[in-house]
Amino acid sequence: MQFTTALYAVLAALPIVSANGCYGSGDTFAEYGTSDELATAREEACAALVSTIPKHTELMLNLGEPRFNQQSRKLQAGEYPAGQTKNYCASNGQASINFSATSNSGSTTLTLTADDCVSAMIIEMEACSHGSVQSHGSFTYKDDPNAGSC
Numbered sequence: 001m002q003f004t005t006a007l008y009a010v011l012a013a014l015p016i017v018s019a020n021g022c023y024g025s026g027d028t029f030a031e032y033g034t035s036d037e038l039a040t041a042r043e044e045a046c047a048a049l050v051s052t053i054p055k056h057t058e059l060m061l062n063l064g065e066p067r068f069n070q071q072s073r074k075l076q077a078g079e080y081p082a083g084q085t086k087n088y089c090a091s092n093g094q095a096s097i098n099f100s101a102t103s104n105s106g107s108t109t110l111t112l113t114a115d116d117c118v119s120a121m122i123i124e125m126e127a128c129s130h131g132s133v134q135s136h137g138s139f140t141y142k143d144d145p146n147a148g149s150c
């Protein structure tokens with residue numbers, strides 16, 4: 001019986017744990033667009049947040065000093081050096097959403113997948129009408145709807 005009670009307590013706590021960090025005011029996702037438009041924004045954002053380093057940085061790696069090339073290796077898709085944040089801003093007319101992902105690791109490089117990013121953003125965007133900042137696994141996600149384009 002005690003196990004059952006404990007299990008119910010855990011299940012009841014789950015939605016609160018997975019979706020806290022909601023902003024209490026400000027612009028809303030509804031002001032950005034339809035649920036299809038929100039899904040498109042989320043998918044664009046997660047594709048960008050797991051993309052490799054920007055092209056100008058790759059150029060530096062290719063043309064840079066040999067010393068730099070020897071000490072560094074090119075980051076693979078989705079890799080976040082310790083503590084790194086990546087941002088993406090999606091626009092829909094006169095509304096936008098700022099997305100970001102931050103590695104919670106202070107020491108190791110972590111890999112973010114688009115699937116994990118989309119799953120986390122769905123939980124947050126469905127639970128928090130004004131956006132949120134919340135950790136899921138080893139990453140902290142931000143999703144912040146704003147008036148005005150990017």
Ligand SMILES: *[C@@H]1O[C@H](CO)[C@@H](O)[C@H](O)[C@H]1NC(C)=O
Nearest residue numbers: 087088089097098144146150
């Ligand atoms: C949202 O992102 C845009 C473009 O990167 C940036 O200029 C703006 O300051 C950000 N807004 C907020 C509220 O973070």
